[in-house]
Amino acid sequence: MNDNTIIEMSGINKQFPLVKAIDDGKFDLRAGEIHSLIGENGAGKSTMMKILYGVYAPDSGDIRVGDSHYKAMDTKKAIELGIGMVHQEFMLAEGLTVLENIILGSEPKKGSRIDFAKAREKVETYSRDYGLEIDLNKKVIDIPVGEAQRVEIIKTLYRGAKILILDEPTAVLTPQETVNLFKILNALKEDGKSVVFISHKLNEVMEISDRITVMRHGKYIDTANKEDVSIPQLAQMMVGRKVFLGAEKRSHEITDTVLSVKDIYVPSEREHSKIRGISLDIHKGEILGIAGIDGNGQKELAEAVSGLRKVERGAVVLNGKEIQNMNPQKIRMAGLSYIPEDRNVRGMNKSFSIKENLVADCFYKKPYSSRGVLNRKKIDNYAADVIKKYDIRPADTDICIANLSGGNAQKVICAREIDGDFDVLIAAQPTRGVDIGSIEVIRKILTETRDKGKAVLLISADLDEILALSDRIAVIYEGRITGVLKADEATDIKLGLLMTGEEIYEKE
Amino acid sequence: MKKNDYIEILLSILAALFIGGIVIFIMGFNPLAAYGELFKGAFQGNFGFGSTLAKFTPLLLTALAFHISTTVSVFNVGVEGSLYLGAMAAAWVGFGLTGVPAVIHVPLCLIAGAAAGGLWALIPAALKVYYNVNEICTTILLNYVAIDITSYMVNFPLSSKSGSPQTPSISDSASLTEFMLPSKANTGLFIAIALFVVLYWMLYHTTMGYRLRSTGANPAFSEYVGINPKREMMAGMFISGALGGIAGAIEVMGVYGCFLDNFSNGIANNGMLVALISRGDIRIIPVMAFFLAILQSGALGMQRYTSLDDSIISAIIALFILFATMQGLFKLKTTFGGPKKHTGLKTGSEK
Numbered sequence: 001m002n003d004n005t006i007i008e009m010s011g012i013n014k015q016f017p018l019v020k021a022i023d024d025g026k027f028d029l030r031a032g033e034i035h036s037l038i039g040e041n042g043a044g045k046s047t048m049m050k051i052l053y054g055v056y057a058p059d060s061g062d063i064r065v066g067d068s069h070y071k072a073m074d075t076k077k078a079i080e081l082g083i084g085m086v087h088q089e090f091m092l093a094e095g096l097t098v099l100e101n102i103i104l105g106s107e108p109k110k111g112s113r114i115d116f117a118k119a120r121e122k123v124e125t126y127s128r129d130y131g132l133e134i135d136l137n138k139k140v141i142d143i144p145v146g147e148a149q150r151v152e153i154i155k156t157l158y159r160g161a162k163i164l165i166l167d168e169p170t171a172v173l174t175p176q177e178t179v180n181l182f183k184i185l186n187a188l189k190e191d192g193k194s195v196v197f198i199s200h201k202l203n204e205v206m207e208i209s210d211r212i213t214v215m216r217h218g219k220y221i222d223t224a225n226k227e228d229v230s231i232p233q234l235a236q237m238m239v240g241r242k243v244f245l246g247a248e249k250r251s252h253e254i255t256d257t258v259l260s261v262k263d264i265y266v267p268s269e270r271e272h273s274k275i276r277g278i279s280l281d282i283h284k285g286e287i288l289g290i291a292g293i294d295g296n297g298q299k300e301l302a303e304a305v306s307g308l309r310k311v312e313r314g315a316v317v318l319n320g321k322e323i324q325n326m327n328p329q330k331i332r333m334a335g336l337s338y339i340p341e342d343r344n345v346r347g348m349n350k351s352f353s354i355k356e357n358l359v360a361d362c363f364y365k366k367p368y369s370s371r372g373v374l375n376r377k378k379i380d381n382y383a384a385d386v387i388k389k390y391d392i393r394p395a396d397t398d399i400c401i402a403n404l405s406g407g408n409a410q411k412v413i414c415a416r417e418i419d420g421d422f423d424v425l426i427a428a429q430p431t432r433g434v435d436i437g438s439i440e441v442i443r444k445i446l447t448e449t450r451d452k453g454k455a456v457l458l459i460s461a462d463l464d465e466i467l468a469l470s471d472r473i474a475v476i477y478e479g480r481i482t483g484v485l486k487a488d489e490a491t492d493i494k495l496g497l498l499m500t501g502e503e504i505y506e507k508e
Numbered sequence: 509m510k511k512n513d514y515i516e517i518l519l520s521i522l523a524a525l526f527i528g529g530i531v532i533f534i535m536g537f538n539p540l541a542a543y544g545e546l547f548k549g550a551f552q553g554n555f556g557f558g559s560t561l562a563k564f565t566p567l568l569l570t571a572l573a574f575h576i577s578t579t580v581s582v583f584n585v586g587v588e589g590s591l592y593l594g595a596m597a598a599a600w601v602g603f604g605l606t607g608v609p610a611v612i613h614v615p616l617c618l619i620a621g622a623a624a625g626g627l628w629a630l631i632p633a634a635l636k637v638y639y640n641v642n643e644i645c646t647t648i649l650l651n652y653v654a655i656d657i658t659s660y661m662v663n664f665p666l667s668s669k670s671g672s673p674q675t676p677s678i679s680d681s682a683s684l685t686e687f688m689l690p691s692k693a694n695t696g697l698f699i700a701i702a703l704f705v706v707l708y709w710m711l712y713h714t715t716m717g718y719r720l721r722s723t724g725a726n727p728a729f730s731e732y733v734g735i736n737p738k739r740e741m742m743a744g745m746f747i748s749g750a751l752g753g754i755a756g757a758i759e760v761m762g763v764y765g766c767f768l769d770n771f772s773n774g775i776a777n778n779g780m781l782v783a784l785i786s787r788g789d790i791r792i793i794p795v796m797a798f799f800l801a802i803l804q805s806g807a808l809g810m811q812r813y814t815s816l817d818d819s820i821i822s823a824i825i826a827l828f829i830l831f832a833t834m835q836g837l838f839k840l841k842t843t844f845g846g847p848k849k850h851t852g853l854k855t856g857s858e859k
Contacts, residue, residue, distance in 0.1 A: 308732060329734030338732070346732045351725040360722065360733040364715045372715050 004031040006194065007052070007163065012061035014047060019218070021047045022058065026220040027213060029163065034185055034195045036205040039215035039238055040435040042405055045198045046088070048215065049165045053085040054078040084156025085165040090148050092140045098147075099123065099136040102155050126154050130187040131180075145293070146177040153184070164188065165196040170204055174293055175463065175496040182208050200238070200436070201464075202231045214238055239436050257281045258335075258455045259305070259424045264314030264324070266297075266304040268479075273297045275304065275479040277314070282424065287446065287456040289470030289487075291463060291495050297479040298459045299341050302428045305457075306338045307331040308346075319423060332361060337417040339410075341428035341459070347413045348401050355383035355397040358416050386415045390441060407438025414445050425449055428459040443469060463495060477501045517785070517792070520831035521799070528824035532816065542814050546821070549809015550802040556809060558691020562763060564801035565700045566591075569755035570779025571786070571793045572707055573748045577629075578788065579711065580744030581724040586632055586647030587752035588776035589654030590625030594753025595760045596658045597624035599767035600666060602678025602760065613681040618699070618757050625753020626746040628654060633745035637738045655770070662769045673769035684762035694762030701794075703751065708790055720744050752776060778804075781829050800825065 005028050012025035022044045029035050037045045050056050052063065054073035063070045065081050078085075092101050099116070102123055108115040126132055132150045140148060149169060156164055166185075170178045185195050185208060199205050205212060206226060214221040214237040221237050259282040266275035275297045282288050292298055303309035305316055307328040316324040323331050340346035348357050359368050359379050367378045383397040390411045392404075401409055410430065418425065427446060431439045446469060450456050460466050466473055467490060474484045475498035482498040529539035550560045570587050577584030598621040605613060632650060635641040659673070668676040684694040711717035722730045723740035730737045755775070760767055782800055786792035807821035 306732070327734075327736070328731060329736075332734050340732060342728075345726065345728050347729070349722055349726045349729045352722070356718070360729070363718050369715050374713055374715060374718065376713070 005029070006031050006066060008062075008064040009048070009052060010062050010064075012048065012051060012063075013059045014044075014051060014056060014218075015059055021218050022051070023218040024220065025061070025215070025218065027052075028223075029194050029196060030211075031194055032189055032192045033210040034189055034197055034208055036197045036199060036209040036212045037215065038198075038200055038202070038205055038212060038234065039221075040200060040437070041407065041433055042217075042435060043215040043238070044218040045215055046167055047218075049085065049167065049196060049198060052078070053083055053165060079159050079161075082160055082162035083165070084159060084161030084163065086149065086152040086156060086167065086169060088167045088171065090152055092148060092151060094141040095139065097137055097139055098134055098143065098151050101140055101151060102136075102158050106159060123154060123158060126157050129191070130157075130184050132184055145172045146174070146180070149173070149181070150184070161193075163194045163196070165198070167198045168200075169197070170199065170201060172294065174499050175492050176500065178204065202234050203464075205234070206231060216240060235436070256284050258284055258319060259457070260317045261301075261305065262315045262317065264304060264316065265312045266300045266309055266479075267312060268297070268300045270295065272478050273300050275300050278476075278479070278481055279314075280474060280481065280484075282455045282457055284423075284455055285450060285453045286471040287450050287458050287469050289466040289473040290457065290459040290476055291466045291473055292461070292476035292499055294461050296476050298428065298461075298476060300479070301476070302338065302341065302426050302457075302459060305331075305426060306336060332422075335421065335423035337420075337422040337425045339413055339417050339425070339427045339430050341432075343406070343410060343413065343432075348409060350400075350402040352401060353398050354387065354392065354401055354404070354412055355379055357401050357412055358383050358386055361416055362420060386412075386419065390415050390445075405435065405438075407434035410434050411438055411441060414442055418445055418449055422454065424455045424457065426457045426459070429461060430458070431460075431462070431465060463492060466495075467492075475499055514792075517787075517796075520785075521828060523831050524824055524828035527827055528820065531823065532820060535816065535820075537814055537816055542810055542816055545813045546806035546810040547802070548806075549812070550806030552809075554688040555691045556805065558688030558693035559805040559808070560798075560801045561688070561697050562692035562694065563804050564798055565694075565696045565762075566755045566759055566775045567779050567782055567797040567801055568700045568704060568794055569751050569758070570776040571782035571797050572704060572779075572790070573751035573755070573776070574780045574783040575786070575788075575790055575793060576707065576711075576720075576744055576751065577748035578783070579724045580720050580741045581727070582633065582636060582741055582745055582748075583644050584629060584632070584647055584745060584748045585644055585780065586629060586650050586654075587748065587755075587779060588772060588774065589647070589651040590628050590749040590752030591756035591759075591772055591776050592654045592658045593628050593756070594621035594625035594750075595756030595771070596661060596666075596675075596767050597621050597753065598682075598757030599675045599678060599760045602682035603676045603766070605682070606679050608681055610681040610683075613679070614684065614761070617678075617682050617761055618754055621753040621757025621760075622750035623753070625756065626748075626750035629745045629749025629752070630742060633742050637741050658767065659769055662767055666767070668766065674764075675767040677766045678761065682761055683765065684758065686762065692763045694758070696758030696762040699754070699758060703754070704790075704794060707747075707751075711790065716743075755779075785829060 007029040009025065009027045012022050014022040025044065025048050027037070027048060037049065039045045047056060051058050052073065054075040054077060057072035063073060093104065099120060103119045108118045120136060123136065127134060132154055134147055134150050134154065135143065140151070153164065169181060173181060188195060197208060209226050211223060211225055212229065212234065213223040214234065216238060261278055261280045263277050263279050264275060265277060268274045273295055278301060280288065290298060300309060304311050307326055311324040315322050318334050318336060321334055323334055344350065349360065359382070362368055363374065367375060369375055380397055387395050387397065392408050392411050401412060404412070414430065430442050430446065434442070446456055446458065458466065458469055470487050472484060472486055473490050473495065475482050475495060477499060478501065482501060485494065525543070532539040532542050549556055551557050570591065573587045574584060598617040601617045601620040605616065632643045632646040635646050636643040662673050662675055666675045668674050684696050686692065686694045711721060719735050719740050720743065722735055723737045727737040759771065764771060778800060782793060782796045786796045803821055803825055807818040810816055810821065811818040
């Protein structure tokens, strides 16, 4: 036992209705360290930290903070003890200013009025000390994601946090913003504060941590000093076996154009995501990656091509045929498949079974139905085959898809979209929020699709994924393409610059 | 539907009967004896059981009508209006057409009823689908319009001129056969049961059913896989209205023999309640419709023998619905509100 251990959780158990989220979990934190908590999705990282922050009460176990022992926390107590958490989804009031958000709930008072001057002074000391640059007067709705995250961090510091829990903080950031965040975390560490860094991005974990704790299926696996482990070792601990996430790049011929987008304009509810003149060509046998920060028009582009969103100007040509503004069914028949970004709403019907979801695009065709009557036997057999082929778990055709993990649900969607005839596959954020095992399967599906001579448009906010899979990379920023790079010319830095709007055209 | 749900429904029935029993006791009667009379009234003799069956038919049909509209996630409170117009159309074909054999005349009347009810339901459907007008609002208002239209027709152009507000009697060839006399039970019962079977089969065994269910469960998904949700909503509402129209037609052809002003008095509202307490499970609908029919027809028997007012039955029905829909309403709310938003606090990120 190290002397400056300030938090120790041991023997933690937590049962959710369907899963045992934490099984004899264990975690400890020292003063002035950055401690990463890693594991696949569903490994119980967030749950464990939400228990510490008092969002969930554990079924059993002991939480020691300083010298006191607790059976369970509640958020009020956690805040009093100096624990602060920045959730994955920010909890800010969009209509209020940054300053108002920070002081909300613990406003300094002057008489019956809020003492804004005092609040501002206090908040500015945090900005100065830790390099947390924010604009106090802007409304939260107008600031970018990276800044909103800094606001969340200041908010917890303002409430006196000595221990900061960050739940997957880099998922929403560009590479440059991530570098900036790490500077802030190191400054906090030097000031004696402790940070819990939840992540599954191993290279980041290796960069920032002092110690690393691995969880798998709700169980504690191991805690190690950073110096003592390597990325492959961590990956193996997380998954329980060796994994391979890269793609074999092949020198294959890029020939005919199958899909071309010609100077299209697409409306959007949000100003940043309106598409203003995008042109792209996608060829047979290539994966064209679209890199960019979320909300810069990626979803709008995919929906416009697949017929779910109106194209105001310009043309979309698939196999020599103009398809813009046709209905989605006709576009599908013309040869398009689409794995949508919004898995839970667009991608699947949560009240339907696995088999009903699998045949959603073909239930009206033979052999799954004839003369309007479903052939349930054919559907059952088909679903059983797919479940086996893609290792979908649980392997039950009749189970409701809502009971599946994100990764398995995504496998169902991928299986549906790549089965049958198509020439172009749009894969939007295909591996977001899914476990490593499923990422492996899904990435294999994408490269196999390419190797069969089909075209893949891969839209992803995960740069590693784009770099690992794409043959060419186009970067989207505020509804425009800021550059198209060949895979071997692309680097983190170049892409990062393009992602923030710096135009460095290097077209082939 | 899970096993727990069935048990919950059973429990709410028992709880309602129990609280009703306490009320009966306070009023100075023996609850067991009163319930005994109630069940005797609902089952004993041709009249008792026949009346239960006669009440069951329109309850089942209107409940199915409401169910099919919620399947496409439209809340059709306008089944009552479709029922009135369907009844009127069936009556008109029933007395206007003469000299046709029953095998043609009966189906014609039913088709007229279905068409009238179905087309009527397309009005709120189109307003919702194309102009995003709240269908609960429009269907409630259109009910008044439908009832007043039939009221006008029965008093003026189609009046029997007999002094009472009703149409001339329909011809024998358009009448449904009655049985278990002197009750009002008629062969409409079998039409209703057949429609239930067809509807169940259609929803779960045909591509049309798949489209309808998919649209109601998730229109965004349906659009994405190539289903036109607007068309499916219109289709679902047409079927809903048509079932309401058939319910009205059967009342005319099997029970009254003519269109009687204001004859329904909220049949479809009770049907809607049946659908609600069946919690979106079409297989439960006949059971619940039958249960409500027992209470309604048994109430008369109980009143006759115990001098307990039959309003106590209305109270028990209301209690039962209250218990049953606490959960039922909750479930509908989630279906209508769409999938829940991700709120970091409650759901967490690790799923």
